[in-house]
Amino acid sequence: MNRGRRMPARMLGIALLFLLIAGQAQATGNVLMVDMKGTITPASDDILSAALERARAEDSLALILLLDTPGGGLAETTEILRLIDESKIPVIGYVHPEGAVAWSAGTIILIGTDLAAMAPHTIIGSAQPVQLSPTGGTVPVNDSKTTNAIVALIEEKARKHGRNTTAAREFVLSNLNLNADEAKSFRVIEHIASSPEELMDQINGTRIKNTTLITQGADLKLFEPPINLLFLKLLSDPTIAGLLMLIGLYSLIYGFSSPGMGAEVFGLTALALGLIGLGFNVNVGAIFLILLGLGLILAELHSHTFGALAVAGLICVIVGSILFVPTSFPEWYVPGSYQRSMALALILPSLILGLFMAFAIYKVALARFAPVVVDVFEGEEAVALDRLDPKGYVLFQGEYWQAEAEGTVEKGEKVTIMSREGSKLRVMAKQR
Template identity: 30%
Template sequence: MKRWRLLLFLLLTAWPLLMPAQEAVEAGKPAAAAGNVILLNISGAIGPATSDYVHRGLKKAQQAGATLVVLQMDTPGGLDTAMRKIIQDVIASPIPVVTYVSPSGARAASAGAYILLASHIAAMAPATNVGAATPVHIGGVPDPGGGSKPPEKEDKKDSPDQKGKKEKPAKAGKPGMDEKALNDAIAYIRGLAQMRGRNVEWAEKAVREADSISAEEAVKQNVADLIAADLPDLLKKLDGRKLSLQGREITLKTQGAQLQAYEPDWRNRLLATIADPNVAYILMLLGIYGLFFELWNPGYVLPGVIGGICLLLALYAFQVLPISFAGLGLILLGIAFMVAEAFLPSFGALGIGGVVAFVVGSIILMDTDVEGYTVAWPLIAGVALASAAFFFTVVALAMKARKRQVVSGQEEMLGATGAALENFKEGEGRVRVHSEEWQARSGTALKRGQKVKVVGIEGLVLTVEPYNPEGH
């Protein structure tokens, strides 16, 4: 018994000392993950969903105590704002970030080239390429984040077609938007290359001339650090590599490290889906049509609710997309014309004009050359044809209904037949028309039971005359 008491006393005494160790084990989920490598996958056009995914992934890596983050990338480019957010997160990351252009055949074009140069380590798989970082126009303003079309050479004074022509003096001190965006992009990419000790001259060439090079050339020209066949080969080659991280030298230990892929959560997937130009385009149309039907038939509620939700989602998507407001205005004008065709006798003029405005607006809705940020042609054609067919069907039904005989109202009473309920005295009496009794007057004497025909109506008094089925 004394031994049990002594053991219980020792446990109670030592318990406070064991608590920090126990908490370390519980919090030991991050500690146990030390040495792990977090894998983030960037595939396709870079947009707000991508930057949000990378931001959360880097935070997740810090919480898990990872020693390395690998951005596996295959992108044609993307939006400048999203690209700069990713680069800011990479530069501020306390964990080294390796950008790995993979698999074979992938590319780090445009915005991807900036991210590759900004990373602590730049790696590429065989048969990949990097470059083509010239700004392109998005919404009327050049965007360093996408495109690959090089600007024209400015020095044309010695070309044959310019000989003998008097040059116009350029306006000093007033560079255009293209020059401003180009110079800004050059300064930005040169700064990234200088920070990581990479080839500054090539970085400028990638922007100014849209130059693009293979993985082998990238390593030779000090644009990329190494070539790896796959992820295990990458981790093997990174082991023991020294690099500078926020002013301190570190040595990577990746041999035998566990590779953990961080997949986008529901929020990232939802944002990526909504921000897809084709989905945003459909949401906008569903919103417009839903509200239109609700206003046309008040009280249905469901079309208005669905339309309002879809329209708000579309407006959110347009907020982060390179939207052309001229295109959006043409789409709304086209829909208004097609709706007006159903109510106004324009004999197709409004409807045809509406279809034309709708198609043109859809084409220029996404004012950008960046791949992945345009509305698909088949979708535009399908929606335009469906909308035109719907409204022209409404017009055809309206024209057909216009030719039908009137079945209600005062106009319907004209020409109706009935019978006199009494002998008319002084040209007035009662008649039965459509099973209803009416006061009536007639310029001809009528007898009870005689068939009559309505030829006029004034207030609640009918004007009738004798009805002759043969001669009417």
């Protein structure tokens, strides 16, 4: 009788042992992390796609998006959301490290992940579409069609993952910002963790996409993108791409005004890299104004307008630089403060060029209006560089001059200049 009672208990123990072994075996898998810091650009889509491919190949338990972004391209953001939705591997959004932000497009990406987490002292929100005003301030975008589409998108993502749709809507309509504690309290995120390791402990046992995550003790691996994607990520930063465009154009100005220095090649290279970084999505009006300004500045270097053409050209370059600032919504979905930083980064080089041009024009004006100085050669001393019999060369004030001597002058002897006839000096042996 006792033996019969012991059999179920023994079988239960064996079953629990098998479950423990299975759980430990599953926990030996890895969780892949991908760095999504910086502006969301086309390179971000490619990096996430490559990371998901790696996660599938390695049979990773989950993929963590490390978010610290001011936002970025709206088209790129929707592509990231599509990749997350289609992924069979759970995708975890994690605003990390402490002090990080996920604003605008970054907030939408976090809401669209399968699990959302934040490190302490991080911020999400500022998702109201804004654009720079002519005075340098920011004004909300009043295109209700686009704004309503974004509201519908973020609400649907929140609803899909059981998150607070009201808060999601207010991110867009009221520029709501939340820290980690507030976001968890309002059911915008599920977890607050100081480190990825702590996050792994918290999500252990969570069921997502028909998978129970056994992540306690899992191996955390950081995805290293291929070098071509890293280079594209660097180039596709809108500030860097814009600066490359401007540097390339300024180098062409210098190269065309001083041929043979190699500045033309450098300018064309920088221009090409800037176009690649911007994805050839360039404001045609900005390109026209900058090229027109380049032409006017070059014309100034070969004319006598005393700065009129240069000033007009500089104005064109500055206005074109302003148009280069990637603040057009919905193409770029970033907060106003980041837009102002980008504007300053692209306009400042033009202002520096303006100061340089003003200084150069001032110096040219001084030279043009300065009194004519008559070269004084007669009676000056020179040195024969070779035997003058009667013609040869002499060294005068560090320069080589053709010379014709009265009589014969041996190499190295000092001569006295009698007169100058164009580029030729008439000399005679110095009297001893």
